[in-house]
Structure formats: C-alpha cells, structure tokens
Amino acid sequence: MKFFFPEKFSPQHPQEGIIMQPVDATVKGQHYAELLVKNFSEEDIVLDDRCPMPPVDVWMVASDGERTPLTTEETALPCVPLLTIPKGETASISLAPWKYSLFSTYGTYDVALPVVRQGPPIETRFTYYEVGTMTQLFRTFISKPLLNGLVFIASMTPGYNLGVAIIILTLIVKLILFIPTQHAMEGQRKMQTVQPKMDALRAKYKDNPQRLQQETMKIWKEHGVNPWQSCLPMLIQFPILIGLFYTIRDGSVLALSQHLLYSPYQHLTWSFGTQFLGLDLMQPNVFIMPPLLMVMQFFQMKLSFAISKKKEEKKGNKKGKEAMSQQEIQQRVMLYGLPVMIGFFALKFPAAVSLYWGVSTVFAIGQQLFVNRRS
Structure with missing residues (x-):
C-alpha cells in the first residue's frame, strides 16, 4: 500500500x-x-x-x-x-x-x-x-432570478424571513409550471394505461427488437403517449433545486452576493432572517425534515401509481398480474428508492432547500389527487 x-x-x-x-x-x-x-x-x-x-x-x-x-x-x-x-x-x-x-x-x-x-x-x-459559459448561463437564468425573487418577497415580510419567502416563491414557481406539470401527469397516467400492452409486446417480440420498437411506437401513437412527457416535472424541478441550493449557500449573505443581485438591490441594508419555525434554514436539519420529506414523497409516489393499481385490481386475474410484474418492479423501486434519496439529500442540504422541496411536494400531492379523480 x-x-x-x-x-x-x-x-x-x-x-x-x-x-x-x-x-x-x-x-x-x-x-x-x-x-x-x-x-x-x-x-x-x-x-x-x-x-x-x-x-x-x-x-x-x-x-x-x-x-x-x-x-x-x-x-x-x-x-x-x-x-x-x-x-x-x-x-x-x-x-x-x-x-x-x-x-x-x-x-x-x-x-x-x-x-x-x-x-x-x-x-x-x-x-x-473566470467561470465557464455553463456556470454563467446557470447564474443568469436560475441563480439570479431565484435570489432576486427571494429578496423581493422577503423585503415585504416581517423580519425579511427567508422561510416565508421560500414558501411564497415555491408556490409561484409551481403555479407557473402548473400547466406543463399537469400535462406531464396526464402523460404518466396514459403510460400506466398502456403498460399491460407494452409488457405483452415485450413478451411477444422479445427476440425481434425492431418489430418491438415498431409496435411500441404504434401503441404510443394510438393512445397519444409521449414517453418523455412524464419526465418533464422532474427535469424542471432539479435545476431549480440545485439553483436554490447554490443560492442559499452562496447568496444568503447579501453583502457577498452583489454579482447576483439586480441593480435595485445592490445596496440593501438588511439581511435575510434565517430562523423559521425553530429551524435554522442555513443548516441541514437531521431530525425533522428528512423523515417528513420521505413520508410526503412516498405518499406522492403512491398516488402517482394508484391508477395502474386500480386497473390491475379490476382485472383480478392471474395473467393480468403476471403481465404487470415488470411494471410493479419499476414502480416499487421508485416508490421506495426516491423517498430514500430525497431523505439523504435532506440530511446534507440546508433546511431552506428541504423547505422548498416539502412545499413543492405538498403542491404536487394536491395536483396528483386532482388528476386521479379525473381518471
């Protein structure tokens, strides 16, 4: 050695x-x-x-x-x-x-x-x-809007509270993304609907990948399914999550964030209030946020898979259960894996980032309930 x-x-x-x-x-x-x-x-x-x-x-x-x-x-x-x-x-x-x-x-x-x-x-x-082009673009389109949005909202709250500003900013972001997220949830519902047919195709054409691809595209077109549509909310969420992490880490001390502030906020005389409901938003919270986020994420995932589960129960036959086995494995991994991953991140990230994810998840649960009832 x-x-x-x-x-x-x-x-x-x-x-x-x-x-x-x-x-x-x-x-x-x-x-x-x-x-x-x-x-x-x-x-x-x-x-x-x-x-x-x-x-x-x-x-x-x-x-x-x-x-x-x-x-x-x-x-x-x-x-x-x-x-x-x-x-x-x-x-x-x-x-x-x-x-x-x-x-x-x-x-x-x-x-x-x-x-x-x-x-x-x-x-x-x-x-x-000097930072690279990607970092400059990230700061211009994500970090700066997030920080200045937090500053604008906090300037109207008692004590310039960062927690209140994060909650309001999260709701604004979720409302802006409401329609694309709604389309994505509808796309996920369609994917779950055609999943039994997809599993049957895989079994039928397991030795003919080209024919399997052709038949898959035919089913997607027939049911109006876009496989990338259901990934949109997560693809949008993670840049915002990462941007908020860097904003909290690098921009919470406004005196050191002049390069991220728009001109009206260049000479602020106040700083964020970082205490919220007994939490120090600048530090990771070990005992409250990780288990809370894991439970909420689990509940959201459970709701997102509820439609396919109901369809499976209605069929009630052994063949149907076998056809859904691959989908069930994928869903089980997501159902338990994603909450654990979110809980791990919550252990490492400042509580402010966990607060954003928690409020975002509560909003997503309400939106998912709306989609499920329509179905």
Whole structure:
C-alpha cells in the first residue's frame, strides 16, 4: 500500500514552524479565498489589528512575475481582526470581506503573514479564475432570478424571513409550471394505461427488437403517449433545486452576493432572517425534515401509481398480474428508492432547500389527487 499511496502510508514527520496555505489553490470567480495558518512553533503568534485591511499582506502577481501591493479601505463585511494564533493551533482567515475591493480581478495573488522572524517569509499563492459559459448561463437564468425573487418577497415580510419567502416563491414557481406539470401527469397516467400492452409486446417480440420498437411506437401513437412527457416535472424541478441550493449557500449573505443581485438591490441594508419555525434554514436539519420529506414523497409516489393499481385490481386475474410484474418492479423501486434519496439529500442540504422541496411536494400531492379523480 505504501507503494501506491506514499503520502498516506509513509511515516509522518512532525511539522515545524508556521505554515500558511489556501483552502483551494484555485478560486472560482465571485467566490472568496480562505487561508489556513498552522502554528507548529513553540510560541503564540501575535498579530496587529490591521482593519480595514486583512490580516495578511496582498500582492497582485503579473504574468511576468512582478508583484503589485494592494490596499483598501473598503470591506463588504465588518472586518474582524486576527490578533493571536496559539501554538499548536490552526486559524482560518476568510478573505470574504475583501472579495470586491482587493480580489475583484481575475488572476494570481500572493499573500504573506506579517510576522517578524528569521527565515523565509510566510507566504502562499492562489488564483482567481473566470467561470465557464455553463456556470454563467446557470447564474443568469436560475441563480439570479431565484435570489432576486427571494429578496423581493422577503423585503415585504416581517423580519425579511427567508422561510416565508421560500414558501411564497415555491408556490409561484409551481403555479407557473402548473400547466406543463399537469400535462406531464396526464402523460404518466396514459403510460400506466398502456403498460399491460407494452409488457405483452415485450413478451411477444422479445427476440425481434425492431418489430418491438415498431409496435411500441404504434401503441404510443394510438393512445397519444409521449414517453418523455412524464419526465418533464422532474427535469424542471432539479435545476431549480440545485439553483436554490447554490443560492442559499452562496447568496444568503447579501453583502457577498452583489454579482447576483439586480441593480435595485445592490445596496440593501438588511439581511435575510434565517430562523423559521425553530429551524435554522442555513443548516441541514437531521431530525425533522428528512423523515417528513420521505413520508410526503412516498405518499406522492403512491398516488402517482394508484391508477395502474386500480386497473390491475379490476382485472383480478392471474395473467393480468403476471403481465404487470415488470411494471410493479419499476414502480416499487421508485416508490421506495426516491423517498430514500430525497431523505439523504435532506440530511446534507440546508433546511431552506428541504423547505422548498416539502412545499413543492405538498403542491404536487394536491395536483396528483386532482388528476386521479379525473381518471
């Protein structure tokens, strides 16, 4: 094992002195760098209060290696001085307050800890790089509308509550998507209706894939079935879910989200209220949201499969049950697998994202009940 993983299995030598390194050597544009300072020396590190400057000296490094010192009097967040790093301890230095004043340009930066000592200076380097086209498009069409929508709604709620804003935004999104979601649910119902015929075709033409495809297309056309139609709600939901996750993670501190805010909200003096019904919406919730979302998702899936189950019970014959066996296996995987997956995500995602999914699921349950009654 030592041959394959020399760094992990080789003898560890005790580190000495003071070590500073970035958490990430490359930082995505509009994010912020973070430094770790490890004090392996025999004494505490004592630093001066340098506010409004960061605890480190900063240089912009040109392509030819020339360094230009950077200074500023502006911070996006209040400057908190780092005065002492005890021996044997590790301190974290967030450069978030200087995100727009010192690090607004893409390129390479050197930072040095201003400690007087013998030996080489305590320096490290990191690079800001411009995000790719896909990230820019995602921010433009998903992250920005979501964040600015939350800001607009929260600005009209007591305490600028993020939870209330998420509920209202979720309902607005669901109403906008109501018609395509309704069509998708109708398509799912049609797919369940023709499923026995599909299973019969698979058994009949199991050795003739080309004929099976032709007959399948014929049945779909006859019953007006579009197999992709039923996937539409999930395809729409997940970009919004991912966008909300990044919006909560990167945009909840509005002072650090100027690049995502539209011009009317560039100079807000308030921040989101992140407490909602006893939940900290910025942190994952372990005991309430995961089991609650799993139960709701299970109920929604149960409703979505109710039509085919009723048709099967009406037939009540052994042959019918055998014909539905493949469909039942697929439905069983979805019935139990999707709730477990959602519950796992809820363990990892901030409670704000779980709140969005919960409200969205309640809305979907009501819509599914409406479709089932029509059927």
